Amino acid sequence: MRALIGAVALASCAVISAARxxxxxxxxxxxxxxxxxxxxxxxAALQRGAVALRYGQWWDAYAWTIRAAIFSExxxxxxxxxxxxxxxxxxxxxxxxxxxxxxxxxxxxxxGWCSS
Amino acid sequence: MATVAIxxxxxxxxxxxxxxxxxxxxxxGSRWISRVVxxxxxxxxxxxxxxxxxxxxxxxxxxxxxxxxxxxxxPELAGVFACALFLWHPLNTEAVAYAANQPELLVxxxxxxxLLLADRSRVLAWLACGCAVLAKEPGIAAFLLVPAWMxxxxxxxxxxxxxxxxxxxxxxxxxxxxxxxxxNGLPVLHTVALNLSAIGWLLTKFxxxxxxxxxxDWWWLTPPAIGLCxxxxxxxxxxxxxxxxxxxxxxxxxxxxxxxxxxxxxGGLREHHAYLATVALSVGAAGWLSSTHRSADASIRSx
Numbered sequence: 202m203r204a205l206i207g208a209v210a211l212a213s214c215a216v217i218s219a220a221r222x223x224x225x226x227x228x229x230x231x232x233x234x235x236x237x238x239x240x241x242x243x244x245a246a247l248q249r250g251a252v253a254l255r256y257g258q259w260w261d262a263y264a265w266t267i268r269a270a271i272f273s274e275x276x277x278x279x280x281x282x283x284x285x286x287x288x289x290x291x292x293x294x295x296x297x298x299x300x301x302x303x304x305x306x307x308x309x310x311x312x313g314w315c316s317s
Numbered sequence: 318m319a320t321v322a323i324x325x326x327x328x329x330x331x332x333x334x335x336x337x338x339x340x341x342x343x344x345x346g347s348r349w350i351s352r353v354v355x356x357x358x359x360x361x362x363x364x365x366x367x368x369x370x371x372x373x374x375x376x377x378x379x380x381x382x383x384x385x386x387x388x389x390x391x392p393e394l395a396g397v398f399a400c401a402l403f404l405w406h407p408l409n410t411e412a413v414a415y416a417a418n419q420p421e422l423l424v425x426x427x428x429x430x431x432l433l434l435a436d437r438s439r440v441l442a443w444l445a446c447g448c449a450v451l452a453k454e455p456g457i458a459a460f461l462l463v464p465a466w467m468x469x470x471x472x473x474x475x476x477x478x479x480x481x482x483x484x485x486x487x488x489x490x491x492x493x494x495x496x497x498x499x500x501n502g503l504p505v506l507h508t509v510a511l512n513l514s515a516i517g518w519l520l521t522k523f524x525x526x527x528x529x530x531x532x533x534d535w536w537w538l539t540p541p542a543i544g545l546c547x548x549x550x551x552x553x554x555x556x557x558x559x560x561x562x563x564x565x566x567x568x569x570x571x572x573x574x575x576x577x578x579x580x581x582x583x584g585g586l587r588e589h590h591a592y593l594a595t596v597a598l599s600v601g602a603a604g605w606l607s608s609t610h611r612s613a614d615a616s617i618r619s620x
Contacts, residue, residue, distance in 0.1 A: 207398055207606045214405040215323055217526050221410050222327040 320377060320404045327414040328369045350427075350451045351420040368416030375422040376413045379596075380404040382429035387600045389433075390470070395607035403599040407526040408519075412589035421592045423452035428459040428573075428593060432466050443484065450488050455576040458593070460485035462572050469565055505579070512578045514538055514546030515586040520570065521549075522588070523598050529588060566601035570594045 297306070297315060306315035358371050383403045388396035403409065412418045431445035442463055449456030464481045467473035473481075515535055522529060538546075550567075557564025573593040577586065 203606045203608065210602075211398070211401050211405060214402060214407060214526070215319065217407040218405055218410050219323045219326070221407050221529060222324060222414055 319401075320380065321373065323405060324373050324376075324410075324413060327410075328366050328373070330365065347451060348420055348453055350448055351423055351453060354419060354423065365416065368419070369414065372413050372416055372419055372422055375419065375426060376404065376409070379422060379425050379429060382426070382433065383596055383599060385433055386429060386596070387603055389436075391600070391604055392607050395603040398606060399599045399603035402602055403595060406523065406595060406599070407529055408522050408588055408595055409592055411529070411587065412592040415589065418589040418592075420453035421589050424449045424456040424459070425593045425596065427452060427456065428462060429596065431459050431463050435463050435467050436472065439481070443481075446485070447488060455574075455580070455590075457485075457489055458573050458575050460488065461575065462569065465569065465572055509578045510543050510547060511538055512580075512586060513550065514543045516574050516577065516591065516594070517546045517549055519586060519588060519591045520594060520598065523591075523595060535586075562601070562604060566597050566604075569597035573597065 293315065354371065355368070358367050361367055380400050380403055384396050384400035387399035391399065412421050427445045427449035431442045431449065434445055435442040446456070446459040446463060449459040460482070464473060464478035468475070468478050515538060553567050554564055557567060573596070574590070577590055
């Protein structure tokens with residue numbers, strides 16, 4: 202019985218790992234087509250940049266924020282909930298907030314977002 | 318071959334996430350050995366596939382070391398199972414598919430080498446532990462895992478363990494700035510409880526590997542949730558009161574992540590941070606399946 206459990210566990214691990222690494226491959230394609238990135242990634246990157254900033258990880262905050270700005274460039278407006286500000290306003294608000302501690306708005310990738 | 322087949326999909330393609338700034342990640346702190354590996358890899362090729370292939374090779378070597386380690390305490394077939402579980406487990410995919418996580422693989426390589434070398438030479442084992450620290454700072458856990466491993470198997474006396482740990486003070490002090498420089502404004506006990514809960518949650522993915530993500534969201538780790546997670550750890554040790562092998566595996570898991578309990582990371586803990594801990598879990602699972610935990614329990618009780 203335990204041998205059967207072991208065999209099933211190993212087979213499950215192999216299948217789930219292969220599926221997860223297939224997702225990884227999709228992420229690679231996603232990064233290659235950065236201008237078509239889904240709205241989720243910039244949000245996660247901005248969130249991570251904000252958390253890094255809170256903990257004083259300056260270079261980490263910097264890297265994630267810039268990445269968010271770059272990947273947020275030409276893209277369609279994502280769906281939003283009632284009362285939620287539009288995507289551009291949200292990215293701009295976060296960038297300006299982070300710019301108070303880091304000069305991110307001086308960077309070419311973020312300049313358009315901060316000034317508009 | 319099966320491991321290579323599983324990972325084949327992740328080898329090609331563009332760099333993703335932190336691989337985009339891999340040199341910066343590697344350059345952090347005193348990760349000299351990790352830097353050398355990156356330099357050597359990039360001297361051969363700058364393509365993302367080069368770094369990922371090195372990671373996969375390190376993972377395969379670690380699998381062989383897990384097999385050797387498990388075979389020291391379990392039947393041969395159980396050792397093979399532990400090796401396969403470690404190599405194929407989804408929780409380890411982030412550590413391997415991400416070239417930026419090579420330091421974690423190197424820490425495991427040197428820690429496993431130290432555990433195997435401790436039977437032959439304490440000097441070589443100590444040097445291997447030092448290499449683990451030079452791969453990544455949390456490698457300092459190797460200095461604790463070696464005496465624990467030798468004491469559990471009855472190979473070292475309490476005096477030998479104390480002398481070893483005393484000799485490990487210097488590298489531990491060298492790693493201290495890593496911990497001290499990453500305050501989050503929370504009391505130390507809160508930080509430890511937070512990280513202990515996060516690690517506990519990550520390790521539940523070893524049993525139920527669903528919801529894996531490169532960017533775990535820890536917003537839900539409020540004080541009540543932390544309390545529940547800590548209760549989970551107590552429950553594991555309560556089981557361990559009846560089955561000592563469970564306590565031993567849990568203790569090895571805790572020792573392997575001990576430096577992480579004090580280290581505050583901006584994005585919180587991530588799956589690759591549990592890579593070394595999955596060694597103990599793989600061997601523990603193999604022990605349970607081979608029904609040798611009863612004999613292991615008897616040995617532990619006799620110590």
